[in-house]
Amino acid sequence: MVGIITYGAYIPRYRIKVEEITRVWGANASDITGGLGVFEKSVPDLDEDAATIAVEAARNALKRRNVDPEKIGAVYVGSESHPYAVKPTACTVGEAIGATPHMTAADYEFACKAGTAAIQTCMGLVKSGMIPYGLAIGSDVSQGAPSDALEYTAAAGGAAYVIGNNDPVAVINHTCSFTTDTPDFWRREGQDYPRHGGRFTGDPGYFKHVKGASNLLFEQIGTSPKDYTYAIFHQPNAKFPQKVAKDLGFKSEQIKPGLVVPWLGNTYSGASPIGLAATLDIAKPGDRIFVCSFGSGAGSDAFDITVTDAITSDAFHRDAAPSVMQLLKDPIYLDYARYAKHKGKIVMQS
Amino acid sequence: MRDVAVIGIGCTKFGEKWESSFRDIFVEAGTLALEDAQLSGEKIDAMYVGNMSAGRFIGQEHIGALIADYAGLATRHIPSTRVEAACASGGLAFRQAVIAVASGMEDIVIAAGVEKMTDVGSDESTDTLTGAADREWEGFMGATFPGLYAMIAQDYMHKYHMTREQLAQVAVKNHFNGARNPIAQFQSEITLDTVLKSTMVAEPLRLFDCSPVTDGAAAVIVAPLDRAREFTDTPIKVLATAQASDSIALHDRRDISTLDATVAAGQRAFRMAHLTTNDIDMVEVHDCFSIAEICAIEDLGFCRKGEAGKFTADGETALGGKIPVNTSGGLKACGHPVGATGIKQVCEIVQQLRGTAGRRQVDGAKIGMTHNVGGTGATVAVHILGRV
Amino acid sequence: MTVARFWRHLPQRYNMVGTKCETCGRHFFPPRSFCPDCRRAGKIVEHKFKGEGTVVTFTVIHTAAEQYSMLTPYVLAIVKLDEGPQITTQIVMDPAKAKIGMKVKSVFRKIATDGESGIIHYGTKFVPVE
Numbered sequence: 001m002v003g004i005i006t007y008g009a010y011i012p013r014y015r016i017k018v019e020e021i022t023r024v025w026g027a028n029a030s031d032i033t034g035g036l037g038v039f040e041k042s043v044p045d046l047d048e049d050a051a052t053i054a055v056e057a058a059r060n061a062l063k064r065r066n067v068d069p070e071k072i073g074a075v076y077v078g079s080e081s082h083p084y085a086v087k088p089t090a091c092t093v094g095e096a097i098g099a100t101p102h103m104t105a106a107d108y109e110f111a112c113k114a115g116t117a118a119i120q121t122c123m124g125l126v127k128s129g130m131i132p133y134g135l136a137i138g139s140d141v142s143q144g145a146p147s148d149a150l151e152y153t154a155a156a157g158g159a160a161y162v163i164g165n166n167d168p169v170a171v172i173n174h175t176c177s178f179t180t181d182t183p184d185f186w187r188r189e190g191q192d193y194p195r196h197g198g199r200f201t202g203d204p205g206y207f208k209h210v211k212g213a214s215n216l217l218f219e220q221i222g223t224s225p226k227d228y229t230y231a232i233f234h235q236p237n238a239k240f241p242q243k244v245a246k247d248l249g250f251k252s253e254q255i256k257p258g259l260v261v262p263w264l265g266n267t268y269s270g271a272s273p274i275g276l277a278a279t280l281d282i283a284k285p286g287d288r289i290f291v292c293s294f295g296s297g298a299g300s301d302a303f304d305i306t307v308t309d310a311i312t313s314d315a316f317h318r319d320a321a322p323s324v325m326q327l328l329k330d331p332i333y334l335d336y337a338r339y340a341k342h343k344g345k346i347v348m349q350s
Numbered sequence: 351m352r353d354v355a356v357i358g359i360g361c362t363k364f365g366e367k368w369e370s371s372f373r374d375i376f377v378e379a380g381t382l383a384l385e386d387a388q389l390s391g392e393k394i395d396a397m398y399v400g401n402m403s404a405g406r407f408i409g410q411e412h413i414g415a416l417i418a419d420y421a422g423l424a425t426r427h428i429p430s431t432r433v434e435a436a437c438a439s440g441g442l443a444f445r446q447a448v449i450a451v452a453s454g455m456e457d458i459v460i461a462a463g464v465e466k467m468t469d470v471g472s473d474e475s476t477d478t479l480t481g482a483a484d485r486e487w488e489g490f491m492g493a494t495f496p497g498l499y500a501m502i503a504q505d506y507m508h509k510y511h512m513t514r515e516q517l518a519q520v521a522v523k524n525h526f527n528g529a530r531n532p533i534a535q536f537q538s539e540i541t542l543d544t545v546l547k548s549t550m551v552a553e554p555l556r557l558f559d560c561s562p563v564t565d566g567a568a569a570v571i572v573a574p575l576d577r578a579r580e581f582t583d584t585p586i587k588v589l590a591t592a593q594a595s596d597s598i599a600l601h602d603r604r605d606i607s608t609l610d611a612t613v614a615a616g617q618r619a620f621r622m623a624h625l626t627t628n629d630i631d632m633v634e635v636h637d638c639f640s641i642a643e644i645c646a647i648e649d650l651g652f653c654r655k656g657e658a659g660k661f662t663a664d665g666e667t668a669l670g671g672k673i674p675v676n677t678s679g680g681l682k683a684c685g686h687p688v689g690a691t692g693i694k695q696v697c698e699i700v701q702q703l704r705g706t707a708g709r710r711q712v713d714g715a716k717i718g719m720t721h722n723v724g725g726t727g728a729t730v731a732v733h734i735l736g737r738v
Numbered sequence: 739m740t741v742a743r744f745w746r747h748l749p750q751r752y753n754m755v756g757t758k759c760e761t762c763g764r765h766f767f768p769p770r771s772f773c774p775d776c777r778r779a780g781k782i783v784e785h786k787f788k789g790e791g792t793v794v795t796f797t798v799i800h801t802a803a804e805q806y807s808m809l810t811p812y813v814l815a816i817v818k819l820d821e822g823p824q825i826t827t828q829i830v831m832d833p834a835k836a837k838i839g840m841k842v843k844s845v846f847r848k849i850a851t852d853g854e855s856g857i858i859h860y861g862t863k864f865v866p867v868e
Contacts, residue, residue, distance in 0.1 A: 492809070
């Protein structure tokens with residue numbers, strides 16, 4: 001039974017509030033918080049990036065369970081802010097957790113769903129018997145262009161999943177995907193900031209693909225929203241996941257534990273993985289969890305997960321690493337100038 | 351083993367010498383020393399020159415040969431050796447010269463020190479100086495040289511409760527002395543306020559706790575004692591030469607705020623000369639930072655561990671005090687052309703013992719000491735000199 | 739720092755891999771292949787440090803080398819690892835709260851970058867244990 005052996009998340013300590021960003025650009029804070037349902041977002045420290053976040057998330061996962069890192073046969077890191085265009089984040093992570101050299105690795109990019117794509121790949125390698133454990137990470141220090149709508153939500157964070165079939169804490173019963181060539185949001189090579197199609201990102205983007213993958217999964221395994229204890233949807237803001245959940249027939253209590261975007265922002269490749277981590281943090285044996293990610297470009301990965309007894313067994317120590325709620329506590333707030341310094345938005349002399 | 355004497359000294363003015371090159375300043379110091387010894391260059395048998403980092407400051411290695419060449423001695427093919435131990439390069443060059451003469455291997459030997467630091471910008475010079483520490487495990491982790499001494503200061507103040515004002519007095523005293531030294535980079539006195547209000551560099555050390563970046567050169571000539579009077583009426587005998595090493599990284603030391611290499615070299619020097627601290631009339635110590643002087647006077651034995659702050663504040667290390675320390679103005683006021691400092695210290699003691707130290711003269715000076723440190727204490731050279 | 743020089747110490751920089759002398763029990767970081775106490779009688783084995791320790795002394799750097807100038811003011815400290823060796827490292831924290839005797843633990847961070855096009859030097863810093 002392939003599933004999640006252990007998981008971990010990491011969120012940087014710094015935050016900036018939406019009203020501090022609106023102050024600089026002359027926008028109205030309550031329009032944004034009301035319209036997007038986001039109040040503040042996480043900001044990386046000056047010495048953090050998608051690789052350091054990926055390592056911390058992976059190490060947090062390994063603190064919770066005794067997994068021999070040398071048995072991790074694959075590492076995939078999904079991000080749209082990999083520190084190098086060429087030189088995989090996955091190699092740095094593999095080295096930092098002691099999984100090298102007997103492993104395969106690669107970096108993934110698929111906007112906000114690169115992390116879930118990594119989970120699917122690890123499932124395949126484990127299910128086929130090619131590797132005992134695979135490590136899938138979604139990690140980002142996402143950029144939003146100054147004064148663009150995305151600047152209010154583009155945040156930093158990541159989560160890591162060790163996939164295996166030896167006593168998982170949550171079995172991944174099924175996964176399927178819905179993918180098309182849709183230019184809703186993109187970034188050309190060498191450009192600092194992404195661009196997007198405005199309202200086009202909604203129905204032809206997010207909603208089409210999330211509904212496409214979700215309905216495909218319900219059809220393939222004969223389930224419906226009422227069968228699930230919890231559901232996590234990709235969360236670029238609070239409104240989209242709340243709307244798609246309602247449209248599909250989920251209730252707001254189902255999506256509540258996994259909806260962290262109001263205080264975290266959109267961590268892009270980290271978004272669905274962190275939402276799932278927040279849900280696993282409070283899940284009980286027998287809980288059934290539905291996950292549907294979304295990445296612009298565009299595609300969605302849907303998952304049907306059942307939490308097992310292992311999550312409360314002696315083999316798994318949930319408290320050995322910080323929960324998502326703990327990671328969100330005691331933030332350090334920045335003003336816009338310091339935020340810009342942290343995000344490399346200030347032009348320095350070269 | 352023969353007795354060795356200093357027969358001539360020469361020192362350029364220290365400072366930012368924009369018009370002078372590395373070669374210029376060495377030649378100037380060497381010429382002054384030869385004139386002082388009334389010696390012509392052909393009599394020189396060998397040269398030792400202390401220089402920390404000409405390779406990075408001016409992109410030049412092979413300093414021994416360069417200096418012999420520009421001193422006009424290359425055509426005589428004398429042996430010329432560059433000695434390096436970061437900020438203790440000068441002290442070690444002096445020791446090598448003394449050993450060469452004491453052993454009977456050479457007769458008349460120049461020990462020089464030279465550093466030209468201002469041909470590069472301050473980012474480059476700061477990074478170069480970090481090479482005196484452990485690049486791999488201190489520098490690369492974000493340690494700066496002032497940062498390392500600042501950690502020594504924090505450890506010291508935590509253990510012995512010296513006040514910030516007491517520490518600042520070291521700089522005030524040294525500037526007072528420096529204002530009476532024609533070669534010093536800084537010629538004005540300062541107040542406690544000057545120190546306490548200057549820019550913070552690495553807590554608790556401020557700009558005025560730190561010696562500056564300086565160009566300068568110094569040279570001394572040593573000869574067998576029994577021939578010294580051929581050259582000078584005031585030969586100064588080398589009573590002891592000692593050197594010690596310790597771990598390069600501060601974090602590997604036995605005690606963060608005790609320089610064990612100073613303790614070892616000091617004890618060896620006193621033993622060799624059959625003297626104690628009571629016999630010393632003045633001492634030039636290595637005050638690359640104010641805290642370094644505090645540790646030095648304790649580690650050499652001039653006062654007990656933990657008491658140097660009060661000792662300084664009470665004026666015991668001032669010109670009229672119990673044991674004048676850094677009558678030259680120290681590294682703080684003279685400036686610190688790295689390789690030259692150890693030789694400059696010898697020049698100062700020789701002047702004191704000859705009675706030619708002008709407004710900084712210590713009355714009746716008979717025996718003096720020099721203390722030169724490399725890095726945060728990984729190399730220490732100590733010398734004792736006395737009137738004959 | 740050049741590529742080879744950085745790379746050869748990755749186990750030390752990323753994972754605090756040092757050595758231990760099984761004969762006398764002394765730990766070494768960075769690794770030593772020869773015990774200075776036991777000398778040839780020392781049996782040296784690899785040891786991965788826990789990454790926990792105590793602050794022995796520290797300073798707050800205000801004027802830094804160029805590579806670290808964006809981080810100032812930052813805390814530089816000597817930390818005594820629980821296993822014994824002392825190391826020099828940065829502590830990521832509010833400088834005003836740094837204290838001798840604080841307990842700290844390791845985190846994975848960027849140490850430096852070789853400009854805009856050179857490699858990124860990752861490594862270990864420390865944070866206070868809360």
